[in-house]
Amino acid sequence: MLSDKMQAALNDQINMELRAYYTYLSMSAYFQDSGLPGFAAWMFHHAEEEMTHAMKLYDYIHVRRGKVKLQAIPEPPHTWDSPLAAFEDAFEHERKVSISIDKLVSLAREEGDHATNSFLQWFVDEQVEEEEVVSNAIDKLKLVGDFGPGLYMLDKEMAADAAAGEGETEAEA
Numbered sequence: 001m002l003s004d005k006m007q008a009a010l011n012d013q014i015n016m017e018l019r020a021y022y023t024y025l026s027m028s029a030y031f032q033d034s035g036l037p038g039f040a041a042w043m044f045h046h047a048e049e050e051m052t053h054a055m056k057l058y059d060y061i062h063v064r065r066g067k068v069k070l071q072a073i074p075e076p077p078h079t080w081d082s083p084l085a086a087f088e089d090a091f092e093h094e095r096k097v098s099i100s101i102d103k104l105v106s107l108a109r110e111e112g113d114h115a116t117n118s119f120l121q122w123f124v125d126e127q128v129e130e131e132e133v134v135s136n137a138i139d140k141l142k143l144v145g146d147f148g149p150g151l152y153m154l155d156k157e158m159a160a161d162a163a164a165g166e167g168e169t170e171a172e173a
């Protein structure tokens with residue numbers, strides 16, 4: 001049985017994952033509109049991963065006989081100043097998710113809720129990898145800068161990564 005506090009915190013986390021899903025889907029649309037289909041595919045794939053994270057939490061609350069309470073998802077931004085700005089925004093989002101997961105782990109430990117603590121370890125590992133794949137993309141975008149042919153090549157690489165499920169973390173593979 002989950003405590004009321006833990007149930008509320010897990011429901012908040014579902015909302016955070018769904019916000020990430022919605023934001024990355026909006027980024028995918030932005031890349032599509034910008035003539036970068038490879039980035040669009042990569043970001044779409046990443047958005048789908050966020051939905052699986054939300055559903056893991058959703059299922060867990062049910063398994064523990066808790067109540068899922070879905071919350072409103074705010075409208076995401078629709079455009080970014082550049083591909084780099086979009087990925088920097090994604091990185092900020094991932095940092096916030098990591099901090100939120102750490103707080104959930106601390107709460108589970110405070111409450112002596114070993115099952116939830118164990119369940120959350122998957123998310124702890126996942127966040128390390130998620131931050132890494134997004135920051136790798138940022139590094140590449142910084143290298144390429146405004147050089148059009150470089151961006152074109154990078155778009156092809158992102159398309160190949162998305163098709164191969166790369167950017168997908170080990171835990172999800």
Ligand code: OFO
Nearest residue numbers: 017050053097130
């Ligand atoms: Fe990329 O954040 Fe989910 O967990």
